Amino acid sequence: MDRRTFVKASTLGMLVSQSSLVSAATASHTSTPSVFPKRLKQGDTVALVAPAGALDQKVELDIAIESFQALGLKVKVGKHVLDRDGYFAGTDKNRAADINDAFADKNVNGIIALRGGWGCNRILPFLDFATIKKNPKVLLGYSDITTLLNGLYQHTGLVSFHGPVGISYWGQDQAQQMRRMIFDGGKFTIENQPDKDQNALTQRRNRIQTINSGSAEGRLVGGNLTVLTSLVGTPYLPDMQGKILFIEDVSESIYRIDRYLSTLQLAGKLEQLAGIAFGQCADCNPEKGYGGFTLLQIFEHYFKPLGIPAFMGGQFGHVRDNNILPLGVKVRIDADKGSLTLLESPVT
The missing domain is CATH 3.40.50.10740 (Murein tetrapeptidase LD-carboxypeptidase, N-terminal domain)
Known part of the structure; x- marks a missing residue:
């Protein structure tokens, strides 16, 4: 085999190999049809x-x-x-x-x-x-x-x-x-409970802050932001195309939240989403002193340019009154109300 033929063959082999790797990576991150578990009943x-x-x-x-x-x-x-x-x-x-x-x-x-x-x-x-x-x-x-x-x-x-x-x-x-x-497998709206402090003149805990107004539909994925980000680049992170992402965290510095969202952004995940719901970041206090950011400022930096419905303050995460969210179920997000409405039963 002469040098030119060898180079052509080698180049073709590399292209085929790279194509196979890309196909394998794409296949591992494509959407899988949702499989619903059977509902629980008394005595189970x-x-x-x-x-x-x-x-x-x-x-x-x-x-x-x-x-x-x-x-x-x-x-x-x-x-x-x-x-x-x-x-x-x-x-x-x-x-x-x-x-x-x-x-x-x-x-x-x-x-x-x-x-x-x-x-x-x-x-x-x-x-x-x-x-x-x-x-x-x-x-x-x-x-x-x-x-x-x-x-x-x-x-x-x-x-x-x-x-x-x-x-x-x-x-x-x-x-x-x-x-x-x-x-029961009910289809209902998941939202924050009213403040239990009857003496308060207005809602003080679990307040919704809207980042981008509007509503959208998609399947729900997400969880703890730190843990979810650790799956980037692995075959275990769900496909994000058209999904509603819910995230929360605990005891993290603001700059780390910034880092995790930057990772999702650089991996091209945020731009694929249809909506974002951020719950509670328990014990995530702003940095003191000149130049610190608040959580809202960090979220606005990453979520505002996306133009998709997004809110923070949902009642889920490392809190006592932790709402249950069904991952893989089709929902409608309303960023103005700070709610997630189940569009299908999460169990059969």
């Missing part, structure tokens, strides 16, 4: 799993069990829930095994993460996506569980629920939301 069994951080005390598990029993559910505890491996609730493979086993178990109807923390990214390579797709079930959690909700949606289409974990505060408001959404 839910499995408690610990896919991330270790429990601090066994009493936390006891409280979680009693909370779901009070909802009329039976509880099965994952085999490795009380394991410990550094700051994780067991090894990566064992934490993943509890999730795989729960989806494969015909006697389990739903799966609830006991807590977040850190660690769900590490178990993604050990999840049995084929079995999970064949056995769609309710999956509930938030914070670090953002990884599971979005990774499973991207690979299986599973509709899941961003909401209180097992060790979260479970009161009547949370119980009512769970019954209304996951037991």
Whole structure:
């Protein structure tokens, strides 16, 4: 083979190889049809799993069990829930095994993460996506569980629920939301509750601040901003085209929120969205002194130019009254009211 022929052949091979890589990357980030889990009912069994951080005390598990029993559910505890491996609730493979086993178990109807923390990214390579797709079930959690909700949606289409974990505060408001959404499969509007301070002359907590007015429709994806951004460049981040993105965070400096949004922008994700809802950023205080930005200023920098409906102040995130949001469900965002309306039932 002469030099010119060799160069042509090599160039063609490189183009084919690059084309294959681009196709593979595109395929891993294309939309997957939503798969809806069966609704829960009284007497169903839910499995408690610990896919991330270790429990601090066994009493936390006891409280979680009693909370779901009070909802009329039976509880099965994952085999490795009380394991410990550094700051994780067991090894990566064992934490993943509890999730795989729960989806494969015909006697389990739903799966609830006991807590977040850190660690769900590490178990993604050990999840049995084929079995999970064949056995769609309710999956509930938030914070670090953002990884599971979005990774499973991207690979299986599973509709899941961003909401209180097992060790979260479970009161009547949370119980009512769970019954209304996951037991009854209702289509309704998710919005902030009125301020419970009867002496206040106006709403003080959970106030909506509109960044861009208007409404739009799309499927809901998102979760904790820090965790979601950690999935950029991986095959576990959902396709963002035409989606409504909801995000929240906790104990982050404003400059870090800026950094995460910059990452999503540079990756071309923000410009694909149809709408944005930001919930609560608990303990995210503005930098003191000259030159600091507020959260609103950061959001305006990234969201204003997009021209899509966007608001901040939604009642979801690391707060006691954490609204449940169904990931993968078609919703309508109203940025002026700060609401998300379910356009389809999240369960079958």
